[in-house]
Amino acid sequence: MALKKVDVLIIGSGHTGGMAAKILTEKGIACTMLDAGPMINWERDRTLKPVSTLPYRGFDAPGRLPHVFQSSEFSANQWIDEKVIPYNYPAGQQYNWVRVRSVGGRSPYWGRQSFRLSDYEFKCKDHDGFGENWPIDLKTLAPYYSRVEAIFRVEGAYDKLPQYPDGNFVEDKSPWSQAMQRFIAAGTKMGVPVTKPRSSLGTGGMAASINLLIPDAVATGKLTTIPNSIVRQITVDKSTGKADGAIFIDRHSHREMTIKARVVIVAAGTLETTRLLMISDICNGSGVLGHHLTDQIYGAGIAASVPEARNGKATRTITGGGALIPRFRNLDTKTPGFLRGYAVNVSASNGPVDARWFAEYGPALDKKMDEYSGSGFTTNIMGETLGHYENHVELNKQVVDAWGMPTLTIKTKYTDNEVNMAKDMVDTTAAMAEAAGFEVLAKNYQFNPPGYSIHEQGTARMNDDPKKGVVNQWNQSHDVKNLFVTDASVFPCAGWQNPTMTMCALAMRASEYLADQMKKGVV
């Protein structure tokens, strides 16, 4: 078969690959999208079963996924096995790289919290001197956020807080429970805002590229999707310095294939994108490719009980519902001990409480759980981490994956900034809970290892100065002008926010810019 040159080659089919496919095909541009994993058949690949029928009673095979805390025996097959695609880190610097390979990438599994960044993030260096500003601001990205929010059907309330920009919402008008009202009042006295959460409703219970983005591209008739295609190198025409396609390997047979393309979009997820660019030995004129790795800390928080809801008295009026505390530290004043800030997920549940919250056992524990059922209240941190230059990844050519590709060594660690931030969060929310009349049952100052949040970012950051960034404000490589990076690797800072809305807004903006440039014949 003759080698055909495709217009745009998209590597990765998650949220940003899907968005690029949607925008470009709707503008009449033919796209070929490669994904390293199989096509999911949701009905065939999932079966409802009781845990008692699983081989390991829910514990899963020992040692199978030691770095995927989110995994269970139910879901183990959806995550990448690190024996198949290994990575490593120096002793004492654990990194939890949580990966999925199937069409749609990680997009079917995200938590769906949907936030805009504010200018506290976009202009972070101006605010506190650390890192680099983004080359764009909220005003620039706001129109794209609005369109993305409409696609994802983001539910939220309008709070008019500069650090928590409002958006194009399906308005959340649900009433607060009495317990939440008391927690809000306690926060008000302490200068801590408590708002409604913001979340993508999506359709059919899902807000993924496979149901919200890719079907629109398919409908144009201009999208070719090829699963099981592991790109091992982006190829560059030495005479022009432009990308001219890729070499990929069939996941099953290991047959190597070559594809030629006019434009390449890399949307493989922050660390896979970085690995591919490093293996291809491109896009690193700045020297920052692979550096400034950042994400968010998760895991620290408290568990508490709402007394009025105990002993079978829990109703939706008394307790229940979720809330969000947006960043409130280091805005107008400086908090000692740490830069930047954190948000808090707050949840009140009418369901059973967790046995771990009680220092009891046997019948006494059963009695406690019966008594406290319906009264649970928790807070969990989402804290910004700092993307120091030293937090970086390197290619490890000594260890290759199942397809012969060099793997990553990830060298990153948290500092006192994150430790102090977590302490402040736990102490503050415990004080708020106590002021609201709740019983604090457990506090946890420990947070999970880097990577756990699955919000890795920053290793191909954007900056208008080619010496400081891998891509410009249009997600376009400074070095390879017909190569665009659309995932969160381009983020100059993490913020406390779930990155998905920003990733999608940037991918939408970059794709429209690319379409315009292709039309003009510039790219």
Place this chain on the structure above:
Amino acid sequence: MKRREFVKGLAVASAAAGTALGQQKAPQPKSPADTPVVDQGAQATAPNTASAPAANERLQRVAQFHTPNIPVTQPDVVATTETRYFTPARYATLVAFSKAVMPGSQGYPGAIDAGVPEFLDFLIGSSPSERQAMYNTGLDRLQADSMKACKVPFAQADAKQMDMVIRPNLRAWINDHPPTEPYLLFVNQVHRDVREATLNSPAYAKAAESAGARTPRLGRVVWPLDPGIETWVANGAPKGSAPLSKHAHA
């Protein structure tokens, strides 16, 4: 050489059969069930007969076969696991600890009736060494604490004596963060393990069914995806099949 000749012969036979069929007037499929299909196994062993109408009809019938409903049972209902990992002394301590923290109540089985010690012997026996060490060291410490405080082995202690040893080491904790001090980690994490292994056991599910309660802990099992890359790696498929540079195999 023999294999190559066999494959070559197979290709010729298949092509011949295809040509012969091609000279006939092709019947139009009436429905998906009428679409000619090929039995790959029969074609490999007897290519001439595999494409025969009778063979096609047989294959169509098999393709429409529906699996009969044959109820299946968990092995735990009729069989036990032989314990082989923990030493007898440690296993006796584990049994006593399991019985103490999860005794069972209101018609639901406790840890012993749910076969938890046997299950944990199997699970920990196949676990990474850190987890094994946490169990072994912790069980030894539990025994030592019992001897020190009560002058009896933990397995022979009464409820009050056991409480003296267990209770001071219980902590409240959340999410993935049990206490980090090794012995506190043992007491609290193993308490959790015993509890989970009981609640997730076939015996507990059966008790729930008998009580007319909801099936405990239903979840969506994700099957290996198309067909699961682990299989290919385990079978050594990558080796030499995709040289990364020209003539890398030479």
